[in-house]
Amino acid sequence: MKKSVYRSFPFLILLLGMRIYVFSQNQVRVEAENQHITVFLNRAQIDAKVRATVLTGTSKLIISNVASTIDPNSIQVGGKGDVVIMGVKFKHNYLGNKKRNVLEDSIRITRTEVETLDMLVKVADNERNMLMANASIKNEKDGVTPEDLKEMLDFFRTKLTEIGTRQMQLARQSKEANDKLARLQSQLNSQGGNLNQPAGEIELTVSAKANSTLEINLSYVAHAAGWSPIYDIRAKDVRSDIALAYRANVFQNTGIDWKNVRLTLSTSNPSEGGTKPEVLAQYVSVYEPRPIVARGRGDYNGTLDGKALYSSPAPPEAKMEESIVSTADFVNTIQTTLAVNFDISVPYTVISGGNPEMVDIQNFNLPATYKYYAVPKYDKDAFLTAIITDWEKYNLLPGIANIYFEGTFVGTSNIGNSDTKDSLLISLGRDKKIITKRETIAEYKSRRNIGSNVRESFGYRITLRNTKSEPITIVVEDQIPISQDSRIEVEAEDIQGAEYNKETGKLIWRLTLQPLDNKELILKYNVKYPKGKNIQGL
Structure with a gap:
């Protein structure tokens, strides 16, 4: 009998130990309160607050309302409270969507x-x-009265x-x-x-010597979020400044809704990486092709007798009124060393997986010079353009611009900072009141044999007419062929004062046309080449 009691005693201690362990592991579920989100061109940094009360001993805080697309290596935890953080772990909750x-x-x-x-x-x-x-x-016979x-x-x-x-x-x-x-x-x-996206959770293990109230600052980077620039460009007439509205399409599919959060839009792109490339040794050698191995007992999948002949690389992983106030009036622009941040003080809500949220960043009035451009060789219409100088100081990113002229939408154009030119040229669309025409001068066009060569002459007449009630400045472009063969000679005979770039063959005339004015330009050139040769590009 004593022997039986003695054998059960260790088991009792084990049970007591398990009970102590269970009650010392307190699990507290809390929800992160997202407060500030920095949206990069690709990815977003989410800063949140977590408030919780833990009991004495070791506790596990299960923090929900966390992005499911989180980069686990980016999690940072800080804050106030008399506890020791023992571990941080991210996990997916497939039942918590x-x-x-x-x-x-x-x-x-x-x-x-x-x-x-x-x-x-x-x-x-x-x-x-x-x-x-x-x-x-x-009936009544059946007793129905x-x-x-x-x-x-x-x-x-x-x-x-x-x-x-x-x-x-x-x-x-x-x-x-x-x-x-x-x-x-x-x-x-x-x-x-x-909706199939699992919920994200952060499991925070803490140790407290006494019951404690915690205020935790949580920060992490999440994928599947970003923003892209979009512009509205409005020109009232050719005597007014350009009104440019700088906006952002903010999108996110992080699995959580950003509700009434403060946004900062950053021109930084973390996906590009910040490490400079290294220049490694570049080796050269004589290429000696390997002999082609005939197919023998092998199959048709690049093997021979069970041995691979080659290995394939793994596939990669997969018009606004002036009195109306917009969020652009509440944006603070911060220029850092490597990026520009637009801090928006008005709270926004961006739904996960929903339509992109349009955010106004800045509004500019840009001094512009207006010119017409015409290339009659390819198009009979003239195109009105606005030329903006010192444009790089406006921190514009490459993007699509909606163009409005004289209160009418005229189309879209591309705008960006990848151009190294000093000025930014914005096309405002076609102007049907500027009439252009390019026609061949028949009496000049000829082909003659000179010794062992052939000489062809080409002539074109370009006519311009301004039917508008005000003078215009117009740039007319054309070209002369360029020879890439020493046996072919190209000679410009008459370019009538045009700027001639011999390397590209481009011709530019800069003209001013008065109202109802007509202008005629003559272009003549000759091409000499050996007899019996077919010349391409004429």
Whole structure:
């Protein structure tokens, strides 16, 4: 008997130890409160606050409302509280997708409502069928008096009216429930993979000597977020400054909604990396092709007798009124060494997986010079352009610009900072009131044999007409062919004062046309080449 007690004693201690362990591991679930989000061109840094109370001993804080696209190596934890942080771990919770759970719960409840209504409709139909099955009236020989008949008619009328009213109500409720179910299902289907995205959680292990209240600062970088620039360019007329609205399309698919957060847009792109490339030794050698091995007993997948002949690399992983105030009036621009940050003081909400949120960054009035450009060789229309100098100081990124001129949308153009020119040229569209024409001078065009060579002469007449009521400045462009063969000679005979770039063959005339003025330009050149040769490019 004593022996049996003695053997159970260690087991009792083990149980006590397990109980102590269980009660010393406190698990607290809290939700991160996202406060400030720095959105890069690709990725976003999320700064959040977490408040929690932990008991004495070791506790695990399960922090939800965390991006599921987090970079685990970027997690930083700090804050106030008399605790020791023992570990930080990120994990996915495949049951914690609140959006999907809410939608699925709504679908489940609505589907139950539809099934209940369908059952009640069948009950009402059966009641009506049973009532009508017993509606036959017998004659007086069977003991039915007029009084009985009146009583029965009143009964049937009352019951049929009651059943009919109930059927109409049920039909209306059933239609509403089915419409709601269809909308919920469509919403679930439209979200696609967004609702299949697992929830993100950060597990924080802390040790406290006493009960403590914590205020934790949480920061991390998340993928599947960013912003892209978009511009609105408005020109009232050719005597006014350019009004440029600098905006951002902010998008995110991090698995959590950014609700009423302060945004900072950064021109930095973390995906490009910040490490300079290293120049390694560049070796040269004589290329000696290997002999081609005939296929023998091998298959057709690059193997011979079971040995690989080559290995394939692994595939890569996969018009606004002036009185209206916009968020651009609440943006503080901060120039850092490597980037520009636009700090927006107005809170924004950006839904995960939703449409991009348009954010106004800045509004500029840019002094501009207006010129017309024409290339009659390719297009008979003249194009109005605005030329902006010192444009690089406005921190413009490459992007699409919507162009408005004289209150009308004229199209889109590209704008950016990748051009090394001192000025930025913005096309404002076609102007049908500037008429251009390029035609061949037939009497000049000729082909003659000179010894062993052929000499061809080409002549073109370019005519311009300004039908506008004000003078214009126009740049006309054309070209002369360039020879890449010493046997072919190209000679410019008459370019009528044009700027001639012999390396590119480009010709430029800079003209001023008065109202209703006409101008004629002549272009002549000769090409000499050996007889019997077909010359391309003429």
